[in-house]
Amino acid sequence: xxxxxxxxxxxxxxxxxxxxxxxxxxxxxxxxxxxxxxxxxxxxxxxxxxxxxxxxxxxxxxxxxxxxxxxxxxxxxxxxxxx
Numbered sequence: 712x713x714x715x716x717x718x719x720x721x722x723x724x725x726x727x728x729x730x731x732x733x734x735x736x737x738x739x740x741x742x743x744x745x746x747x748x749x750x751x752x753x754x755x756x757x758x759x760x761x762x763x764x765x766x767x768x769x770x771x772x773x774x775x776x777x778x779x780x781x782x783x784x785x786x787x788x789x790x791x792x793x794x
Contacts, residue, residue, distance in 0.1 A: 720728075732739040762770065 728739055728742070732742050735742070
């Protein structure tokens with residue numbers, strides 16, 4: 712069921728958004744609706760991904776080098792452990 716929504720947005724932004732929607736052959740309502748779906752799904756997914764309190768307490772306590780190759784590091788450590 713569709714419901715009407717009134718928004719207050721700067722005129723220039725509305726015009727740019729209308730031009731964008733027209734260029735994509737979509738309605739502005741459709742674009743805004745899809746954006747809100749994505750936004751609310753991301754928020755819902757973030758809530759689901761809560762960490763265990765013990766893990767949360769360790770978050771940020773270890774700094775990894777920016778250039779680390781995670782897959783190589785994991786492979787090397789598993790080889791060392793099991794071979």
